[in-house]
Amino acid sequence: MTGIPTNSVRDSPDAGSPGVEGSPDGSPLPVTVVIAVPGFKTPTRDIPGVREIVRQAIDVRGEVVAVRSGHNKADTGITAERLTPDGIDPVEILNPPPGCLTPHLWQAGIDLARGSIVVLTLAGLTPAEGWLRAHLDAHARGDWAGVGGPIEASPAASLSDRAIAVSRYSSFLLPFEAHSVQDIAADNASYSRAAIEACRDLIGDGFWEPPVHARLADLGSQLLLSPAPVMHHTISTGFGAFIGQRLSHGFRFGRDRRGQVSAGWMVKYFVFCPALPILLLARVVMRWRSRGRPISRLLALLPALICFNLAWAVAEVGGTILAVGRSDKSTSQAGDS
DSSP, X not given: OOSSOOOTTTTOTTOSSTTOOOXXXXXXXXXXXXXXXXXXXXXXXXXXXXXXXXXXXXXTTOEEEEEEEOSSTTOOXXXXXXXXXXXXXXXXXXXXXXXXXXHHHHXXXXXXXXXXXXXXXXXXXXXXXXXXXXXXXXXXXXXXXXXXXXXXXXXXXXXXXXXXXXXXXXXXXXXXXXXXXXXXXXXXXEEEHHHHHHTGGGGGGOOOHHHHHHHHHHTTOOEEEOSSSOEEEOOOSOHHHHHHXXXXXXHHHHHTTTTTSOHXXXXXXXXXXXXXXXXXXXXXXXXXXXXXXXXXXXXXXXXXXXXXXXXXXXXXXXXHHHHHHHHHHHHHHHHHO
8 A cells, every 4th residue: 555654654753733742751642532522512421332432441441532512503612632531631732723514623633643543433423342442453464545434323213313314424334345535424433644634735724535535535534434443423513503513514515526526527516506405316316225224213213314415416506606796707807817
């Protein structure tokens, strides 16, 4: 496998971010788990899954950093905590990221991480036994820039949360064999320190998977999707909050098309964009069926899935329109100069 040089990052006593020390005895930390906690009212340690993440991190001599955003529009601050078996140690964020979406929380956590491997996840996900060791074992067995794992809806999750899990993670449902991929979900992903540093300039506006994974591919590095590190989606901040997230992320997805697609592609896109919600739903259904799962188990989730897809589609089209407008304006200004 070619790609990012595997230099002495893992053997260095300063295996974390620049200027950040490793463990108290001077040895490098093998792993930092960064938990994004967007908009939860519940204290971090009381969110399902967090205690299990801490337990697994301690078992491998790692650390856990949780980064929280406020649970209402008036609370725009971001706070960080290092979670230990004995409690919580607040951590100062020296350079707060410019937003409170999940990628911005990951960014802040990455800046605080001291591990040779950085694992990203989301509050409300509960790891299966051996989840963290599976991530570390995958990195140890191969020179992977990143490793992703499956995310399944917890049987204990509400109907709304099961729909959220299927909407977000239909690409990462079991069963599947371990294989190289172009994309993994950062909600259950780990990255080598070398991969993080190779993309440092892209993370200043949050850890967004598409540009990071594109950079890693350009460098010749590879991502692994493994069935071993399993996460279960247990709880979220609710239906309305997820709609808001779909709107934010869909708009950014469309906006980031600026300069990346041809005029002909844009014409076809705007002709067929009214069908986008249907196409998104069809993709989820096909992925569900490809895993051998009965459609009957999906029927109760369809109303919520339709709402989520509509929100994404409307926002994506809006972002794409903005991208086209900015491109036209830039072209006009270039012609006038």
